[in-house]
Amino acid sequence: MSKIMTGAEMVVQALQDQGVTHLFGYPGGAVLPIYDALFHQDKVQHVLVRHEQGAAHAAEGYARSTGKVGAVLVTSGPGATNAITGLTDALMDSIPVVCITGQVPTHLIGSDAFQECDTVGLTRHCTKHNYLVRKIEDLPRILHEAFYIARSGRPGPVVIDIPKDVQFASGPYAPPKNAQHKTYHPRVKADIGKIKQAVAMMAKAKKPILYTGGGVVNAGPAASTLLRELVQQTNFPITSTLMGLGAYPGSGPNWLGMLGMHGSYEANNAMHDCDLMVCIGARFDDRITGRLDAFSPGSKKIHIDIDPSSINKTVMVDLAIVGDCGHVLEDIVRLWRAEAHQTDAKALGAWWAQIDKWRARKSFGYKKSDTTIKPQYAIERLYELTKDRKTYITTEVGQHQMWAAQHYKFEEPNRWMTSGGLGTMGYGLPAAIGTQLAHPDALVIDIAGEASILMNIQELSTAKQFLAPVKVFILNNEYMGMVRQWQELLHGGRYSSSYSEALPDFVKLAEAYGMKGIRCSDPKNLDAAIQEMIDYPGAVLFDCLVDKAENCLPMIPSGKAHNDMILPDFEEDIGKVIDDKGKMLV
Amino acid sequence: MNAQAALSPYSSSAGKTERHETHVLSVLVDNEPGVLARVVGLFSGRGYNIESLTVAEVAHLQGLSRITVVTSGAPETIEQISHQLERIVPIHRVTDLSLDNAFVQRELAMIKVRGKGEARTEALRLAEAFRARVIDATTESFIFELTGAPKKIDDFVELMRPIGLVEVSRTGVAAITRGPQAM
Ligand SMILES: Cc1ncc(C[n+]2csc(CCOP(=O)(O)OP(=O)(O)O)c2C)c(N)n1
Numbered sequence: 033m034s035k036i037m038t039g040a041e042m043v044v045q046a047l048q049d050q051g052v053t054h055l056f057g058y059p060g061g062a063v064l065p066i067y068d069a070l071f072h073q074d075k076v077q078h079v080l081v082r083h084e085q086g087a088a089h090a091a092e093g094y095a096r097s098t099g100k101v102g103a104v105l106v107t108s109g110p111g112a113t114n115a116i117t118g119l120t121d122a123l124m125d126s127i128p129v130v131c132i133t134g135q136v137p138t139h140l141i142g143s144d145a146f147q148e149c150d151t152v153g154l155t156r157h158c159t160k161h162n163y164l165v166r167k168i169e170d171l172p173r174i175l176h177e178a179f180y181i182a183r184s185g186r187p188g189p190v191v192i193d194i195p196k197d198v199q200f201a202s203g204p205y206a207p208p209k210n211a212q213h214k215t216y217h218p219r220v221k222a223d224i225g226k227i228k229q230a231v232a233m234m235a236k237a238k239k240p241i242l243y244t245g246g247g248v249v250n251a252g253p254a255a256s257t258l259l260r261e262l263v264q265q266t267n268f269p270i271t272s273t274l275m276g277l278g279a280y281p282g283s284g285p286n287w288l289g290m291l292g293m294h295g296s297y298e299a300n301n302a303m304h305d306c307d308l309m310v311c312i313g314a315r316f317d318d319r320i321t322g323r324l325d326a327f328s329p330g331s332k333k334i335h336i337d338i339d340p341s342s343i344n345k346t347v348m349v350d351l352a353i354v355g356d357c358g359h360v361l362e363d364i365v366r367l368w369r370a371e372a373h374q375t376d377a378k379a380l381g382a383w384w385a386q387i388d389k390w391r392a393r394k395s396f397g398y399k400k401s402d403t404t405i406k407p408q409y410a411i412e413r414l415y416e417l418t419k420d421r422k423t424y425i426t427t428e429v430g431q432h433q434m435w436a437a438q439h440y441k442f443e444e445p446n447r448w449m450t451s452g453g454l455g456t457m458g459y460g461l462p463a464a465i466g467t468q469l470a471h472p473d474a475l476v477i478d479i480a481g482e483a484s485i486l487m488n489i490q491e492l493s494t495a496k497q498f499l500a501p502v503k504v505f506i507l508n509n510e511y512m513g514m515v516r517q518w519q520e521l522l523h524g525g526r527y528s529s530s531y532s533e534a535l536p537d538f539v540k541l542a543e544a545y546g547m548k549g550i551r552c553s554d555p556k557n558l559d560a561a562i563q564e565m566i567d568y569p570g571a572v573l574f575d576c577l578v579d580k581a582e583n584c585l586p587m588i589p590s591g592k593a594h595n596d597m598i599l600p601d602f603e604e605d606i607g608k609v610i611d612d613k614g615k616m617l618v
Numbered sequence: 619m620n621a622q623a624a625l626s627p628y629s630s631s632a633g634k635t636e637r638h639e640t641h642v643l644s645v646l647v648d649n650e651p652g653v654l655a656r657v658v659g660l661f662s663g664r665g666y667n668i669e670s671l672t673v674a675e676v677a678h679l680q681g682l683s684r685i686t687v688v689t690s691g692a693p694e695t696i697e698q699i700s701h702q703l704e705r706i707v708p709i710h711r712v713t714d715l716s717l718d719n720a721f722v723q724r725e726l727a728m729i730k731v732r733g734k735g736e737a738r739t740e741a742l743r744l745a746e747a748f749r750a751r752v753i754d755a756t757t758e759s760f761i762f763e764l765t766g767a768p769k770k771i772d773d774f775v776e777l778m779r780p781i782g783l784v785e786v787s788r789t790g791v792a793a794i795t796r797g798p799q800a801m
Pocket residue numbers: 428429430431432433455456457458480481482483484485507509511512513514515
């Protein structure tokens with residue numbers, strides 16, 4: 033049932049056939065035919081961003097919050113290079129994105145033509161796969177293949193670079209068939225023998241912990257439901273990485289809080305002392321493990337991951353299970369039930385008693401104040417005032433991001449969009465716009481820092497144009513707080529270039545963009561101000577003036593072990609904590 | 619590789635072996651533009667070693683090429699390299715030939731030697747012992763063609779050095795499993 037159409041029309045038809053509702057993009061000479069094809073239809077809404085990095089992050093926000101593939105369209109040369117940060121971000125966090133880039137006509141490739149760049153060369157390292165389409169005959173297959181590769185297996189970004197002559201050329205188009213690829217075959221179903229082994233190890237464990245990550249979220253909502261069932265059946269404690277928040281509810285009884293560098297004392301100590309670690313869809317990142325030779329020294333480790341290259345990459349494990357987290361969890365839960373496994377209740381009771389002792393340290397605690405807004409307090413209030421709504425949170429990068437992860441409780445997967453692997457300042461606002469457009473009725477809040485927000489502030493125009501009522505909640509501490517904190521830790525408190533000098537007046541800035549600005553500096557007024565933000569029907573820029581000196585604790589200093597954390601009640605000079613070797617690390 | 623990273627608390631050797639091994643990997647790929655760049659880029663981007671690399675089409679109709687990479691590192695690193703290679707979309711199969719050590723490897727080298735008189739006869743004598751062929755000769759030079767395992771070529775080159783070694787061109791290793799089975 034193939035139809036003759038131009039390359040540009042094929043692009044738009046394929047987007048429609050792949051179920052794309054929003055395409056985040058920015059026009060230019062090398063994509064004009066595609067823009068013309070978009071003009072003639074209304075199934076795919078084009079969302080004009082104000083910078084191509086914004087397009088990529090918006091697509092990520094859309095993808096993370098829906099589980100669908102995010103779509104991006106940018107022109108050649110600077111359009112493509114501007115998108116690269118977003119593509120790298122999507123690669124690091126395993127987010128499915130298809131990015132279509134225009135290219136100069138095939139006969140000009142390699143001639144340093146105007147706005148030519150070697151897009152496939154540049155993006156080879158920051159995509160899961162990429163294509164340069166040389167012939168119109170290849171285009172329909174490549175378009176469908178790109179979506180398949182982006183969303184299947186370990187998801188990631190895929191670039192399709194389309195020269196302008198290919199966009200003008202005509203050929204037959206066929207809709208997507210059952211995707212089958214000659215070399216790419218991700219493994220979703222795991223070896224049942226290994227799952228049996230895992231279940232047996234779990235039944236015997238005396239001090240178990242579930243350590244989960246973004247892979248559970250990526251495996252779809254059913255995987256989160258299964259995870260909850262597993263926790264309920266086993267009564268195992270559970271922690272998660274930054275990327276995995278929401279797979280298990282933040283209010284759940286077995287929840288230990290996030291783990292890692294700014295994770296909770298109980299999660300990190302439980303990781304350190306456990307006798308069985310079940311890692312589900314996480315990758316033993318250095319923010320998580322801390323010092324590797326002191327990482328959970330006495331435990332047996334099970335690693336469940338769809339990507340075989342994640343296994344034994346940094347931490348050697350005892351049992352590796354390659355498969356999709358959802359499928360594996362299903363098998364584990366089914367076997368656990370079918371074989372009527374029981375945990376060692378007595379041992380588990382003692383383990384929980386130990387965990388409760390760690391919990392009692394209240395490692396996310398902070399000194400309250402009546403006069404200044406403590407950033408943690410601001411997040412707590414934001415949580416309390418938004419928890420009963422359908423709320424999606426995005427963040428920028430820095431202290432505010434970690435405070436959001438610590439103090440906002442996520443009850444559902446896909447509600448939390450943050451740049452984990454790459455740590456990209458400027459992610460949160462465009463991601464919020466992408467999220468909001470996918471969920472028009474939801475409350476979408478970008479928890480921001482005053483420095484990060486300026487990195488993609490131009491996207492406020494996008495929010496305005498597309499009536500995306502996003503709320504930007506800036507924890508304004510007048511510092512690149514995370515940088516300042518590290519300068520205290522490592523560089524004698526010399527605040528080299530980390531003060532946020534010459535800030536704009538955010539309220540006036542909001543007004544200049546045609547939206548609402550709110551400022552609050554008094555804790556007594558905070559609830560009312562947050563409520564005003566929530567109730568306002570349009571986009572809001574909220575300038576929350578918080579304590580300028582607050583540090584983000586607890587913290588595993590770089591190069592230290594899980595059981596070597598700085599807690600909030602630490603009274604000494606944090607500049608003395610890290611030794612010279614640790615100072616080399618990031 | 620990078621000694622500093624090996625000392626880092628974030629790349630600990632905990633649970634890993636100290637051994638450093640050389641392995642021959644056979645990589646079957648779709649013969650499409652850029653596939654070699656993907657493979658080479660993976661090695662440079664992740665800091666893996668390439669000791670030798672060869673590539674050529676091996677099945678024209680199916681559009682298949684075979685890349686042979688000789689790499690070195692701890693066994694865990696080499697396992698990691700195989701898995702990373704498998705992630706590259708147009709790669710069909712990665713086989714670590716060194717794992718069961720049942721393979722043959724060959725390399726071809728052309729070695730230019732310059733000399734007169736006694737040196738010339740000495741060069742020819744050694745070439746004969748190594749079964750190297752003369753493929754070009756002038757009154758003051760030879761080019762030898764030599765095929766064999768890399769070690770044999772290394773040895774020959776070392777012997778030619780004092781005699782008047784001018785330059786060497788080597789193909790890198792091609793390898794294949796022994797016995798009736800395909801990789
Ligand atoms: C694009 C980019 N550049 C630099 C950094 C390094 N960096 C990490 S956090 C941070 C400061 C962020 O300041 P702000 O947005 O005010 O957040 P705060 O830490 O104060 O909450 C910087 C510069 C980064 N993560 N991303």
